[in-house]
Amino acid sequence: MVWSGVACDSAAVEHQNPNIEPRWNMSTDPDRAEPLHIVVLGDVHGRLHLAWSLVKRIEAHYRIKVAHVLQVGDLGFWPRPAEVLDRATRRHAAKDPEEISFPEWSQPDRRWGGTRLSPRAEALLAPAAPRGTRVDADLIFIKGNHDDWERLPGLTSGGLPSPVDHYERHRFLPNGGTMRLGDGEGILVGALGGLEHGDPARDGFSNAEAEALAGRRLDLLLTHEPPPRTPPGSRLRRVVESTSPRFVLSGHLHWHERDLWGEVEFVTLSDVRLNERGEVNAGCAGILTWRGVGVPSFEVLGDDFAGAFPGRSILVYPGDDALAATR
Ligand SMILES: [Fe+2]
Numbered sequence: 001m002v003w004s005g006v007a008c009d010s011a012a013v014e015h016q017n018p019n020i021e022p023r024w025n026m027s028t029d030p031d032r033a034e035p036l037h038i039v040v041l042g043d044v045h046g047r048l049h050l051a052w053s054l055v056k057r058i059e060a061h062y063r064i065k066v067a068h069v070l071q072v073g074d075l076g077f078w079p080r081p082a083e084v085l086d087r088a089t090r091r092h093a094a095k096d097p098e099e100i101s102f103p104e105w106s107q108p109d110r111r112w113g114g115t116r117l118s119p120r121a122e123a124l125l126a127p128a129a130p131r132g133t134r135v136d137a138d139l140i141f142i143k144g145n146h147d148d149w150e151r152l153p154g155l156t157s158g159g160l161p162s163p164v165d166h167y168e169r170h171r172f173l174p175n176g177g178t179m180r181l182g183d184g185e186g187i188l189v190g191a192l193g194g195l196e197h198g199d200p201a202r203d204g205f206s207n208a209e210a211e212a213l214a215g216r217r218l219d220l221l222l223t224h225e226p227p228p229r230t231p232p233g234s235r236l237r238r239v240v241e242s243t244s245p246r247f248v249l250s251g252h253l254h255w256h257e258r259d260l261w262g263e264v265e266f267v268t269l270s271d272v273r274l275n276e277r278g279e280v281n282a283g284c285a286g287i288l289t290w291r292g293v294g295v296p297s298f299e300v301l302g303d304d305f306a307g308a309f310p311g312r313s314i315l316v317y318p319g320d321d322a323l324a325a326t327r
Contacts, residue, residue, distance in 0.1 A: 036182045037064045038288040039137070040298075042251040042269030043144065045092070046076030046099040051272050052124040053316040054280055055135050057309060058287065058301075066137045068181055070288075072251035072269060073144030073193040073224030077152070077164070077172075078102050084148050106165030117166060120317040125169050133316050140171045140179070143193030144224045144252070145203035173222070175205045176212030187290055190216060190243060193224040195252075196234050210235045218245040219296070220288075226250040226268045228259050240264060246295050247288070256283025256300060267298060278312040280305075 039058055044051045051071075059066055078085055081093070081100035093099040103109075104118045105125070116122055123133040140161045143152055152172065155162045161171035161179055173179060173191040180186040190213045198204025213221075221243055227236040227250070240248055247265050254271040270283040282303045290296035 035064075036187070036290045036292070036296075037066050038181065038187075038290075039066050039069045040249050040267075040269065040286045040288060041069060041071045041139075041272055042256075042284045043074035043254060043271040044071060044076050045074055045089075045146065045271065045273075046078070046101045047272055048076070048101055048105045049098065049120055049124075049315060049317070050274065050280065051139070052105075052135055053314055054272065054285060055137060056124065056133065056316050057314050058285070058305075059135075061305065061308060062287070064287075066135070069137050069139040070189070070220075070222060070249070071139055071141040072222055072249055073142045074146045074251060074271075075139075075141040075144065075170070076100070076102055077141065077147040077170075079106060079148060079151060079164070084150055086146055089146050106170060108166055123317040125167050127167065138169050138171055140173050142173055142191040142222050142224060143175060143205070145195050145198055149202040175209035178213070178216060178218070182290060182292070184292075187219040187296065188217065189220045189222065190218045190245070191222045192236065192239055193222070195225050196230045196236050205235075207235070210239050213239050214242045216243050218243040219247070221245040221248045223248060223250045225252050226257075226266060228261070228266050229253070229268075247298055249286075249298075258300070265298070267300065269300070274312060274314075275306075277310065279307060279310055280314050282306045 039055050041051055055066055055069055076099060078089065078100050079102055085100065089099055105121045108115050108117060112118055117125065123129050124135055155164055155172045156174055160177045161173040163171050175192050175194065178188055178190045180188055192205055192210060192213060194205040195203055200206035221240060223236055225236060227234065227240050227248060230236045245264060247267060250266070250268045253268055256270040257268045259266040267286060269286065270281050272284045273281050275281055283300055286298050286300040288296050288298045
């Protein structure tokens, strides 16, 4: 299946969804403005408990309110893993069931009364959850090369980014799509997920999707594959050249690196996981801060943040292991 025309028409795909506006009043006056804080996550591969816990801990640790979470593909969007799952994910899931935990974070189940998510997902995502565990930001993700390629193309209803779950907390921004975050002009974000040499119907992107972004003046470009790691003249590099974003944020490699080409800064984020000490993997996330004027800043989480939460203490809701064992 290929993308429908809507994702290939830049005029049609740009949409300012009122539901994704920050939850407080932004002003372009830097003396009055509450900064806009956006957390960006590397590959999650289904580790949504850790991903959402990480956002909660970032808010407490830095005393900030996160407005949005952006994710650069390989979220682990497998809404029906028993039916559609790629071979690599099936192999990893045999050792780590978190790889296929997306249904638990998106679909009510009769184990939880038929109207609720699992207890840990409720604690972090439910509108009625206690403030001490709840995250209010939404998570906007792009296509990776390990996500449900059959379901993603249909997720363009209800405006972009399109909600894919019960509480509308996970939203998909399709290839060629753009969105604005923040008040007024805000920050214009574009998406081109998948791989340069992938199959557009499975793990790549099409020429039309890449061309939908051409010439847009982007502030942020989200790609799954880092453009500097593609050959000169690649479609990813050409999109960067024609959109001149301030930041290009990517994942896929499962390590962190940073590069500056002229005024374009490339940041590749590592994967969201716990290391052997039970600390979150440094380099897997960053915080973009924008004060309503000028260019945003982007700081990547390092060892100091990771070391502040030793021994899996970054996880917000206890009992996760017991829950995983019941699946
Ligand atoms: Fe990937």
